Amino acid sequence: MVAIKTDKLTKKYGDIYGIKELDLTVKEGDFFGFIGPNGAGKSTTIRTLLGLISPTSGSATIFGMDIVKEHDKILKDIGYLPSEINFYNKMTVKDVIDFSASLKHKDCSKKAAELCERLSLDTSKKVDELSLGNRKKAGIVCAIQHQPKLLILDEPTSGLDPLMQMEFFKILTEENLHGSTVFLSSHILSEVQSYCQYAAFIKNGKIIVSDKVEKLEETGAKKVSFVGNFDTSSLTGISDIKQSDKMCSFLYTGDIKKLLKALAESDIKDLSITEPTLEEIFMNYYEV
Amino acid sequence: MVILKHELKQNKSAFIIWTAAIGFFILACIFLYPEMKNEMDEATKVFSKMGNFSAAFGMDRLNFGTLIGFYTIECGNILGIGGAFFAAIMGITALMKEEKERTAEFLYTHPISRKRVVTEKLLAVLLIIVFMNVIIFLLAVISIAAIHEDILWKEMLLYHGALFMMQLEIAGICFGISAFISRSGIGIGIGVTAGFYFLNLITNISDKVDFLKYITPYGYTDGADIVNDKSIDIPCLIIGLIFMVIGIIAAYLKYMKKDLKA
Numbered sequence: 100m101v102a103i104k105t106d107k108l109t110k111k112y113g114d115i116y117g118i119k120e121l122d123l124t125v126k127e128g129d130f131f132g133f134i135g136p137n138g139a140g141k142s143t144t145i146r147t148l149l150g151l152i153s154p155t156s157g158s159a160t161i162f163g164m165d166i167v168k169e170h171d172k173i174l175k176d177i178g179y180l181p182s183e184i185n186f187y188n189k190m191t192v193k194d195v196i197d198f199s200a201s202l203k204h205k206d207c208s209k210k211a212a213e214l215c216e217r218l219s220l221d222t223s224k225k226v227d228e229l230s231l232g233n234r235k236k237a238g239i240v241c242a243i244q245h246q247p248k249l250l251i252l253d254e255p256t257s258g259l260d261p262l263m264q265m266e267f268f269k270i271l272t273e274e275n276l277h278g279s280t281v282f283l284s285s286h287i288l289s290e291v292q293s294y295c296q297y298a299a300f301i302k303n304g305k306i307i308v309s310d311k312v313e314k315l316e317e318t319g320a321k322k323v324s325f326v327g328n329f330d331t332s333s334l335t336g337i338s339d340i341k342q343s344d345k346m347c348s349f350l351y352t353g354d355i356k357k358l359l360k361a362l363a364e365s366d367i368k369d370l371s372i373t374e375p376t377l378e379e380i381f382m383n384y385y386e387v
Numbered sequence: 388m389v390i391l392k393h394e395l396k397q398n399k400s401a402f403i404i405w406t407a408a409i410g411f412f413i414l415a416c417i418f419l420y421p422e423m424k425n426e427m428d429e430a431t432k433v434f435s436k437m438g439n440f441s442a443a444f445g446m447d448r449l450n451f452g453t454l455i456g457f458y459t460i461e462c463g464n465i466l467g468i469g470g471a472f473f474a475a476i477m478g479i480t481a482l483m484k485e486e487k488e489r490t491a492e493f494l495y496t497h498p499i500s501r502k503r504v505v506t507e508k509l510l511a512v513l514l515i516i517v518f519m520n521v522i523i524f525l526l527a528v529i530s531i532a533a534i535h536e537d538i539l540w541k542e543m544l545l546y547h548g549a550l551f552m553m554q555l556e557i558a559g560i561c562f563g564i565s566a567f568i569s570r571s572g573i574g575i576g577i578g579v580t581a582g583f584y585f586l587n588l589i590t591n592i593s594d595k596v597d598f599l600k601y602i603t604p605y606g607y608t609d610g611a612d613i614v615n616d617k618s619i620d621i622p623c624l625i626i627g628l629i630f631m632v633i634g635i636i637a638a639y640l641k642y643m644k645k646d647l648k649a
Contacts, residue, residue, distance in 0.1 A: 142649065149496050152646040174498035181496075183649070185489040187397060201389045202497035241493075 100127040100162065102249055102280040103148065107157035110143050117143035118304040120157060125282055125297070127162075127248075130275045132291030132312070133284040134381060135301035141284040142182060144301070145253050149179060161249065175203070178242035182253040182284075184234055186226040192237050193222040199241040207244035214240045217266055231258035239267065243274060250274065252283040256290060268294050292316075292377040300384050307384055315380060322375040323358070324348040327367035334361055338383050350375055350383055390504055394511035398477065405473040406519045409466055410526045416461045417530040420454060427452045443588040448611035454536045458527075459546055459610025466523060466550050467608060471580045474516055474554035478561030478634075479568075479576035481508045482642060486569035491647045505566075505642050509635065512558050520551045542614050549619050553604040556631040557583070563634030566641040569648045601626050 103125040110117040118140040125131045135141050146152050148159060150170040159166045161173045186195045196215075200207045215222055220236045229237065235258045242250060250271070256264045272294065275281050285291055291298050292312060299309035308315065326345050331337050336353025351358055362370065375383075423430075431452055434441040441447040444464070450456040482505065485491040495501065524547045531538050561576045568575070587605030590596055600606030600623060607623035 146492075146649070151492060151495055151649075153644060171498060171500045174496060177496070179492075179496040181492040181649075183489070184493065186493060187393075187488070187490055189397075198389070198393060199493075199497065202494075202499055204498075238493075 101125070101160070102127045102129065103159070103161055103282060105144075105148075105157065105159040108144070108147060108154055108159050109156045110147050110152060111155040116304045118147070118301075121301075121304065121306055123299060123306055123309060125280065127280050128275070128278065130271070130281045130294060130296045131283070132295035132298040133282060133301065134286065134288065134291055134298055135284070136286055139301045140304040141301060142253055143304070145179075145251055145284060149174070149177070149251065176248040178245065178247035178250045180235075180238045180242040180250075180252040180255050182257065184238035186234070186237065188225075188227045190226050191222065192220065192224055192226060192229070192233075195226055195237055196222065196240055196244065200244060203245045205245045207246075210246060211240055211244040214243060214270070217270065218263065232260060232263065235259055236263070239270075243270065246274065246277070247279065249280045249282065252281070254285060255283055256285070256287065264290070288376070288378040288381050298377075300381065302384065312377070316374060316377060318352070318375075318380055320350045320352045320375050320380065320383065321355075321358075322348060322373045322379060323351050324371045324373070325362075325367050326369040327365070329362065329365045329367055331361075334358060339379060350379060388507065390499070390507035391511050391514075394481075394508055395514065398511070398515055401473075401476070402515055402519065405469065406522055409469040409473075409519075410523055412465045412469075413462045413523060413527055414530050416465065417458070417527065417534060420457055420536070421534050423457075424452070427457065431456075439592045443591050445591060445609055445611040448615065454531065455539050455542050455614055456610075458531075458543075459614055462527065463546065463550070463608070463610045466547075467553070467605065468580075468584060470516075470519065470523070470550060470554050471557050471584070471604075472577055473519065474512075474558040475561045475576035475580045476573055477512045477515055478558035479565045479572045481512055481562055482565040482638065483568050483570070483572050486648045487571060489649070492649060495647060501643055502639065505639055509562060509638075512562060513555070516551070516554050516558060520547065520554070523547075541617060545617065545619055546608075546610060546613050549608040549613060549624070552619075552624060552627065553608045556604045556627040559631030560634040563637035563641075566638040566645065604630075 101124060103123065105121050105123045107120040107122065108118060109120055121140070121144060123144070133141055133144070143152070147154050148161065148166055150166060153167060162176060164173050166173060190198070196211050200211065218236045218239065220233060220240065224233070226234065226237065235255070239255070242252065256267065259267060268290070271281050295312055297310070298312050298315055300307045325347055329347070331349065334351070334353055334357060336351055337349050338352070339350040341348045431450055435447050444460065485494055494504065528538055528543065557580055561579065564575060565572065583603040583605055586599050586603040590599045590603070590606065604627045607620045607627060613619060
């Protein structure tokens with residue numbers, strides 16, 4: 100079954116496109132990373148899916164239900180963590196978590212207590228006294244406590260310290276194993292690379308590529324790093340050229356034989372050819 | 388009724404402060420009355436000669452020498468203005484505050500329809516206004532009894548009833564505006580109310596702009612009219628209620644489709 104499917108989903112703000120004819124498919128059970136720089140349309144996509152804003156054209160379904168017509172029903176199956184979460188002042192963390200649970204008509208106290216324990220979140224504090232990281236933790240508890248079928252997380256790790264980030268991904272992985280679909284947006288590629296099975300890149304409101312993370316890593320591109328003089332002008336398929344004092348590197352997507360021949364003929368002292376990281380692939384997508 | 392409960396809790400301190408302040412001033416006014424009573428005949432004469440100034444506040448048609456005359460002018464202005472401002476603030480913040488305080492993303496991604504949220508928020512505003520008016524009315528009646536004056540039940544009920552309806556009208560209009568704005572609007576709410584109040588002053592001064600009394604809710608809360616006629620101006624009231632209903636309908640129509648700001 101498909102968890103999220105968008106069909107030419109478009110959102111215009113005045114004359115500007117937030118997202119333009121976006122086609123995205125997330126299957127049930129996926130751990131999906133949604134990657135893009137700020138302003139690419141990540142949050143617009145998420146906010147449209149959740150019905151906070153209505154699409155200008157196109158359509159989308161979540162678990163087969165239309166996001167506009169069956170909006171209220173869809174939300175029962177979703178846990179959402181906004182990128183910048185705010186709560187009602189004067190409430191304590193416990194109040195907020197209970198309020199969230201009561202809106203979901205579910206007693207989640209056991210799961211909530213377990214999550215607070217694992218994230219070491221003090222529930223007696225007032226929410227307006229919380230640091231960014233602790234506010235995020237409270238948001239995570241609210242999003243996960245009812246164990247929804249779909250978790251939508253908008254830049255979930257910002258504000259969390261590295262230890263908490265690890266714990267958080269551990270929790271997400273567990274939820275994913277229990278059958279929850281995880282859809283998270285991020286611009287931190289290493290976390291997507293380590294935890295997500297699938298990823299999509301969004302640029303200027305359009306999906307430029309969406310595939311298994313392993314497949315994305317096997318784009319055929321190689322990262323070539325060398326010390327010495329090498330004239331690359333005879334080669335095609337070169338991008339992301341970086342030059343430091345001695346080292347020089349670039350991404351290569353052309354014919355390997357031609358590369359080897361060109362390398363053999365040049366004055367090179369040291370050489371390595373490796374798989375590029377997702378980050379480098381990502382940069383590659385956004386530079387073109 | 389989760390939202391209703393939540394709203395009541397959220398507005399608790401504002402409710403206590405406003406009710407206490409209005410209640411305190413009304414109480415103070417009533418307890419001042421016995422002392423001022425004897426000088427009031429003079430005051431009535433003075434006011435009746437002050438022409439437009441007195442007319443603006445309806446003081447040319449009321450007798451300060453009677454408690455009900457004194458009450459509708461002094462206390463009426465306190466509850467008439469204070470209560471209306473409070474109703475305006477409750478109405479205008481009801482929907483808008485979720486976006487202003489950036490809690491909209493939290494609230495509206497829970498499985499509850501916007502229609503339901505709007506309805507419960509509206510009910511909360513209504514309840515808060517009811518609570519305040521009941522408390523103020525009881526306070527007033529008890530204080531009047533305490534200074535050994537006769538309670539003119541019919542006049543009191545009619546007058547307080549009219550003020551209550553006015554607060555509902557203003558809250559309804561502001562609730563409508565609340566759906567359209569997403570940042571601070573308290574100024575708009577206060578402005579609308581103050582505007583209505585000044586329209587009423589103008590209506591009282593000049594006969595030529597009599598139609599204005601159908602626009603401003605202060606048209607049917609005029610103490611002098613209510614006490615002298617022992618009735619509320621029904622056409623005025625109905626027009627006011629129509630404004631209220633329009634505000635509420637506008638709120639629903641707009642808010643169902645509104646793009647919520649992050």
